[in-house]
Amino acid sequence: MNKKMLIAVLAIALLVGTASAALLTYFGRITATVMVSQSVKLDGLGYPDSMGVLDEVSGVAGSQIHGDLHWLTNANPDKDAIVSLDSTIISGDSDGLTIVPKFRLDAVVGEDNDDLFVIPPTTTWGAFVSVSFDYFITEDSVYTNTPHVNIALRDPDTGEANCLIVSNEMPTSKDEWLTVTFTKEWIEANSFLAFGSIADTDVFNSISIEVADGSGVITTEQVQTVWVKNPTIRAGSGPIPLSWFRVPHYYEGCNVPALTVHFVMGYDFAMNAAAGERTVRTEVTYQGIYTQGFTWTP
């Protein structure tokens, strides 16, 4: 019995040795060290140095005040970025204070890829309340043309604009603010032209807001200064605490560089807002890469 076992062990050892002997290995190795930088920066600074805005605001009840001008840049060479803003009142009374980020629309003029605000795919049309913007017709702009703003809701499946609404407000002087507010009943507004139908679908994944003069944008001088308040989403309808928007990458075919997005934080004090200073911290978070059809990568 012992002899048989011994022979068996030897035979296995022989087989193992034979099998192992069959492996012949070659290898090569390279090493590279790379500095990785952030693709989106706030005022030129990335995390952890800064990706936030700290404002100390003290306003009169019934007024709106603005924080300093900030800008976001996207260093990514070929992809647009989605950025979210989340504000927290870290000191002072939160009652009667509404925080409204406003974006200057000088980054996406005249381009097809002009989806500035991005909405998660689960958001339904019924969750929308309003979107509004202010024109400021500056002296060097071509104010004699009719400025207009196109607003389109995009179908998440096809990426096609489902509804296009065009404002056609005419300025009456060189320096004038025009405030335009679209509500859920946009299509019924008499002062705007509307194409398409919002009844075809109730789910959208982005709003594109495009500003141009009446004859098409050719140079930066023809761009009207438009500040857009973020689309208001009914609370609980989607994961948008304040605003998600897009920071486009530079597109060579565009006459207007699309690299920088300017924004200010707006603070609306209600008529019954309590007196006193508030300190508000707004976190700017890079959420991901934007692609048409809202396909996240990864």
Add this chain to the structure above:
Amino acid sequence: MHRRQLFTFALVLLLALTICQVSAWSTHRKPKHLPGFHLVKKLPKTMVAGSTYEVTVRFRNPKRETFRMNAILEVTEEQFEMGSGEFFVTATLYAWETPPPKHRHHTRHQEYCDDLTFEEDEAGIFNSTGLVRAKTHNQLTLRISSVPNLMPDTYTFTLTVTLQYEE
């Protein structure tokens, strides 16, 4: 011959054979440098988070046989600990029987082309294993993507390519 003597003789013979095989195994197991292994396209010195960058290496198949290739890309971070899912790696293997054009990472006219899948076995360690047809000249191009919110830092990428032949 006595049965015991016969058994002892057989035992000695088996032991000798085993020792010879193990000796040969030890000699062959020692990895050899992959012939012609060199960098054709290197990573840039700086990368932007969220973008995709390519690195390309070439090597020669030292034997005119099918081989098993194992490619491992290890990413390490200088200041922080690597997390899973921060990078994504895909690759393509191009092969030629005759020397490929000398243009940098030229991939036209390849005689063989195969997309490789890299799995992240551990945080920052990507592995791809598969059998490769017997072509003399091979080019491996890796596309390395990162998540957009990757922590700014200095990252080290180490690519190890191992070829194994069954004799």
